[in-house]
Amino acid sequence: MLSARAKSIKPSPTLAIDAKAKAMKAQGVDVISFGVGEPDFDTPENIKEAAIKAIRDGFTKYTAVGGIDPLKDAIIEKLFRDNGLRYERKEILVSCGAKHSLYNTMQALLDPGDEVIIPSPYWVSYPEQVVLAGATPVFVQTTEAEQFRLNPEVLSQHITPRTKALILNSPSNPTGLTYDRNTLERIAELALERDFHIISDEIYEKLLYEHTTHTSIASLGEEIKARTIVINGVSKSHAMTGWRIGYAAGPGVLITAMTDIQSQSTSNPASISQKAALEAMTGPQDSVGKMLAEFDKRRRHLVDRLNKIEGVHCLYPTGAFYAFPNTSGLYGLSPDISSSSRLAMHLLERAKVALVPGDAFGDDNYVRLSYATSLEDIERGLLRINEALDRLR
Numbered sequence: 001m002l003s004a005r006a007k008s009i010k011p012s013p014t015l016a017i018d019a020k021a022k023a024m025k026a027q028g029v030d031v032i033s034f035g036v037g038e039p040d041f042d043t044p045e046n047i048k049e050a051a052i053k054a055i056r057d058g059f060t061k062y063t064a065v066g067g068i069d070p071l072k073d074a075i076i077e078k079l080f081r082d083n084g085l086r087y088e089r090k091e092i093l094v095s096c097g098a099k100h101s102l103y104n105t106m107q108a109l110l111d112p113g114d115e116v117i118i119p120s121p122y123w124v125s126y127p128e129q130v131v132l133a134g135a136t137p138v139f140v141q142t143t144e145a146e147q148f149r150l151n152p153e154v155l156s157q158h159i160t161p162r163t164k165a166l167i168l169n170s171p172s173n174p175t176g177l178t179y180d181r182n183t184l185e186r187i188a189e190l191a192l193e194r195d196f197h198i199i200s201d202e203i204y205e206k207l208l209y210e211h212t213t214h215t216s217i218a219s220l221g222e223e224i225k226a227r228t229i230v231i232n233g234v235s236k237s238h239a240m241t242g243w244r245i246g247y248a249a250g251p252g253v254l255i256t257a258m259t260d261i262q263s264q265s266t267s268n269p270a271s272i273s274q275k276a277a278l279e280a281m282t283g284p285q286d287s288v289g290k291m292l293a294e295f296d297k298r299r300r301h302l303v304d305r306l307n308k309i310e311g312v313h314c315l316y317p318t319g320a321f322y323a324f325p326n327t328s329g330l331y332g333l334s335p336d337i338s339s340s341s342r343l344a345m346h347l348l349e350r351a352k353v354a355l356v357p358g359d360a361f362g363d364d365n366y367v368r369l370s371y372a373t374s375l376e377d378i379e380r381g382l383l384r385i386n387e388a389l390d391r392l393r
Contacts, residue, residue, distance in 0.1 A: 009128055011184060019223075021354035032381040033354040034369035035366050037173060037322060039239040041294075043276075044287040047238060049327070050279035054272045061266040066259040067094025067247070074281040082205075083216045085225065090252045093259050094277075096269045098203045098233040098246030103129055104197055104258040105229050110135040114164035114201075119150040120362035121324065123201070124175045135164065139362055144315060144326065148175040152186040164198040168217060171204040174361045174368040175324040176317025178208070181215045188217055188224040188306050198228040203246070204320040205290055206237035209296050212318040219247075226251055236320075237288055238280040245269055245277040295321050297379055298371040303384045306369075309389065321372045324358070328365040333392040340364045351388035353381045 025031050027371055045340050054060070066072070072092045079085040086207055095101040102125070110116065112134035118126050120139045127137040140158050142148045155166070166187070170179040198217055205214045218228035233246030248258060268274075295320040297315070302323050306314040311329030340357035346365060347353045358366035371378060 006133060010132055018354065020288045021348065022166065022351070023162050024348075029352060030374075031348070031352045031354055032377050032384065034371070034373065034381060035356055037236075037370045038241045038372055039236065039291060039321070040372050040374065041239045041287075041291050043239050043243070044280075044284075045253075046283050047240065047276050047279050048199075050283070051243075051272050051276040054275035058128075059271050059275060061271060063271050063274060065159065065263040065268050066255075067092070067269060068271075068274050074278055074290075078141060078281055079230070079249055081229075083214075084219045085249070087231070087249050088252070091249055091255050093248045093255050094179075094269055094274065095248065095262060095263065095284075096266050097127060097235060097244040098201070098231050100244070100262075100266070101231045101233070101248040102126075102199070102201065102245040103132075104261050105231070106130060106133040106135070107261050108254055108257040108281060109197060109229075110164055111113065115160060115162040117155065117158055117166040117196075118362075119148075119169075121148065121165070121172075121174050121358065122167070122362050123169060124360050126167050126169075131252060134210050136162075138163070141363075147315070148324075149179055149183050150176045150187065151191060152183065155187065156190055159194045159196065163196045165199050165360060166191065167199045167201065169201040170214070171207060171317075171319025172322075173204065173320055174314075174322050174358070174366075176320045176322040177324075178212055178214070178318045179217075179313065181220075184215055184217045185220055185340075186317075188220050191227055192223055196227070198224070199231065200228055201231045203231065203233055204236055204352065205232060207292060207295060207321060208319045209292075209299060209316075210318070214319075229254065234277050234280045239287075239291065240273075240276065240280060242337075243270075243273040245273050245274055297369065298373075298375055299323070301375060302369065302371045302378050302382070304364070305379075310393075311389075321370055323369045323371060324364055324366050325369070327358075327367050330389065333389065336357070337392070340367050343367060347388060351384040352373045353388075 021031045021033045072089045106129045110133035114128045114135040115138045117138045130137045218225045229250035235241045305323045314325035344357040355370040
């Protein structure tokens with residue numbers, strides 16, 4: 001009954017863990033979740049009020065497929081102000097979340113037989129979206145010693161005549177690490193020399209810590225900009241995950257094709273959400289700073305505590321809201337803990353703590369914890385993890 005395409009797709013492991021945790025909670029179990037990456041802050045009031053006004057003003061009909069012009073203009077202004085990038089309206093597409101923007105990109109760019117290089121660890125949807133477009137994901141392992149950044153020399157060994165694109169994600173989900181300008185410059189040189197595109201997922205751009213700065217690879221010159229599709233949105237930066245607004249910026253011919261694809265799938269993003277996103281991008285930004293300051297406190301506390309657990313080591317994330325500790329030192333504590341999935345299941349069942357196994361992201365030596373939850377829950381969760389592990393020692 002099902003198509004080969006449908007049979008080839010795996011459900012999101014992050015959502016699967018979250019679903020199991022929620023099912024346990026529904027049964028009255030006190031589960032502490034470090035699972036899904038979603039800010040626990042409410043959408044700022046000025047953004048909600050803009051949406052309410054849109055409803056009251058009757059702004060509830062279809063819009064242009066690719067988004068309303070005022071929102072496109074706000075995106076253009078943001079990309080110039082923050083990233084030094086110049087785009088026109090025809091080079092911007094507003095979609096139903098950054099995931100939708102990525103999906104449109106894959107569908108418009110890839111053909112069967114194409115290869116897409118994906119640095120590992122990777123966000124779980126990248127390879128599945130590549131497969132849905134009929135192309136082949138090619139994984140290139142990165143290392144903790146190199147801050148999980150793609151080594152250009154290693155990258156060059158995986159480029160073939162079939163390489164169509166490379167996916168970059170900075171700040172990264174799941175590692176929370178970021179790319180430096182020098183590495184991006186070397187990757188850009190390879191893209192130009194070896195003739196492939198860059199899909200640059202920058203959704204966590206506003207969530208940076210200490211003195212970390214964000215560089216969009218598209219800003220490194222007109223040639224690489226012409227080969228880059230920048231993906232971003234308001235979900236993470238403004239606690240608007242449920243509003244479903246993301247956007248893509250790139251070459252006009254590709255954006256036009258993506259818009260045509262969107263016209264046959266979802267049509268326009270929700271009109272009300274577009275008005276909310278416009279306020280998010282043009283209104284006061286103090287809520288972003290407040291959220292970031294709280295994330296920073298949680299980041300330090302979580303990673304400090306993780307590094308005190310025997311058998312665990314964790315780099316300090318420089319962006320996003322994820323910690324990605326190496327937990328391979330825990331494997332073998334008991335016969336049923338031999339992998340990240342087994343560890344995650346053990347902690348969910350025995351400690352009532354939900355986290356995401358690293359094999360979902362392409363590296364079984366790690367697990368991912370989101371610190372988009374309260375300091376109180378972080379402390380309670382870590383205490384439970386420690387107690388569960390102590391019982392095995």
